[in-house]
Amino acid sequence: MFETIIVPRVSETDGAGHINNTTIPVWFEAGREEIFKLFTPDLSFQNWRMVIIHFDVDFIQQLYYGKKVTVKTWIKEIGNTSLKIDEEIHQDGKCCAKGSSIYVNFNFTTQKTERIPELIRMELVKHLYPMDDKYQPDQEPFGMA
Amino acid sequence: MFETIIVPRVSETDGAGHINNTTIPVWFEAGREEIFKLFTPDLSFQNWRMVIIHFDVDFIQQLYYGKKVTVKTWIKEIGNTSLKIDEEIHQDGKCCAKGSSIYVNFNFTTQKTERIPELIRMELVKHLYPMDDKYQPDQEPFGMA
Amino acid sequence: MFETIIVPRVSETDGAGHINNTTIPVWFEAGREEIFKLFTPDLSFQNWRMVIIHFDVDFIQQLYYGKKVTVKTWIKEIGNTSLKIDEEIHQDGKCCAKGSSIYVNFNFTTQKTERIPELIRMELVKHLYPMDDKYQPDQEPFGMA
C-alpha cells in the first residue's frame, strides 16, 4: 500500500461547505504518483506510459477543509497490459471515499499498449491489496486485449 | 436529453498534451446544471438538495484543447429518493468519454434523504434515456434505502 | 474587445458560498483564446508561442454560481516581443473583477522571445482598449528586453 497525506485547500471546497466531488479524482491521482514513477522513473511527459481508461468513486462521508486526509492506494489486479488500482480517502479516522481506476501501459510512439515489464510487475506485486490473491499475470481480468 | 457546449481551457489540459482525466467529472457536473435547477430553482446553496454518492467514467478517446465539446446528459433511472444520470462527451463527432452518476435528494436541515417530489419526477421523465423503459418510480433500482 | 460567456460551475465555488478567487485567472485565461489563436492558429501545443510572465487581479464584488458571467478582454499595450492584456468579469450588469496579464512571444525551439510579427500586430491593434492611444510598436512599455 502507498499512503499520501494531503492538506485540503479552500479552492477544493464548494458552496455546499464541503470538499467538491470533482476534487476526489484529483486526490486519487495524486495518490498514484509512486506507481507512475515505476513506469516513468523521471516522471517526464516525454517518457510517460500510464493512460487511464476507467475510474469510479463511491462517496461515503462528506470530506471537509481544515483537516488532513490520507489517500491509501493498492494494486488490485495486474493484467497483461493493464492495471487495476483501488484507493480510499480517510479523514478523522473514517473512510470517506472509495474508488478504483484502470490504467494501460501505453507506448505513445507506436500508439499501442504493451505488456507490463517483469521488473515493474515485481514492484507492483509488493503493493497488492491485502487478503487478495487474484494475481494472474497472464490474463487480462477486466475484458481487455 | 440535455446538451451543454463546453470550450476546453488550457488549464484543463495536462503535460501529456490532452485534456486531463480529472477534468471529465468537472464537465459532466457542468452538464447536470438543468437537473440541479429542477431540485433547486434558484441554484442557491441554501436550498441545495442534490448530493452525489457515486460516479464512474470510461475514457474512450483522448480529448483535446482547441475544439468545442458537447456534454449529453440523460436521466437513466429514477428511484424513490435517488436518481441515476448517464452522460457522454463528444468532440469532433466522436464519443470520447462516457459516465454515470447517482444522486440522492437530500434535506440538509434534517440530514435525511427524501422522496423525489412528483412535480420533479414529471420533468425528469421527459429526459429519460431513449429506448429505455426502466422507469419504476417506487423501487430503488441500485440497492439504496 | 473580445467577449466570452462563461457558465459558472459548482466546482468553481468554495465554502464561503461564492466563486473561489483562484477561479478568476482560469476564466481570464479562457477569455484570451482568440488571442492565443492569432499566435497559434491551430491551438496546438507543438506550435505554442504565448508565455505568461505576469498577472494581477482586483476583486471588486463577489461572483456567484447560478448566473452567467461575461469576460471582456482588451489589448492594452503592444511591445516589441510582449503584450499587455486587460480583462474584466461582469455578472448581473456589474464589473466584479478586473485584471491584467503580460505575455511574451516565445520560440520554444530557440528558447528565446521574438518580435511579434506584423500580421499579428495588425490584428491585435483592432482590439486595443478604447480611448487608448498608447500603441508604440517599437518600444517595450513595461520594462522588458
Added chain:
Amino acid sequence: MFETIIVPRVSETDGAGHINNTTIPVWFEAGREEIFKLFTPDLSFQNWRMVIIHFDVDFIQQLYYGKKVTVKTWIKEIGNTSLKIDEEIHQDGKCCAKGSSIYVNFNFTTQKTERIPELIRMELVKHLYPMDDKYQPDQEPFGMA
C-alpha cells in the same frame, strides 16, 4: 515566514509540459493556511473572516511536475483592517514565482470590514518580511478605508 511543501500533481500541468499558470494562485492560497487559522482557528466557513481583494503573480522560471516545491509566505504589511502577504515558490533551489495578495478582515454578518484584533497582530508581526520595518499598525498602507 511560513513554509509549505507541495507535491505538484499531473492535473496541475498543462499541454505546454509545465505547471499551468492558474495553479500558482492555488498553491499560494495553500501557503496562507496558517494565516487563515489565526483569523478562524477552527477553519470553518461559518466563522470565516479573510476576504481577498487583490493578488498578483510574477512568473520567473517554469515549474515542473515531478519535484516538490516550497511555498514561502511572509506578512508584508499590516493595515487597520487589511493585510498584505508576500509569497514565493521555490523548486530545485530556484525562486520560480513571486506574488502578493491583499486580504481584509471581514465580518460576514454585518458585511463590514473590521480592525484586525490586537492578539492576531501580535502573531502576524512574528512573520513579517525580513529586513522590513514597514509595520505601521494604524495606517492603511495601500489606499483602503
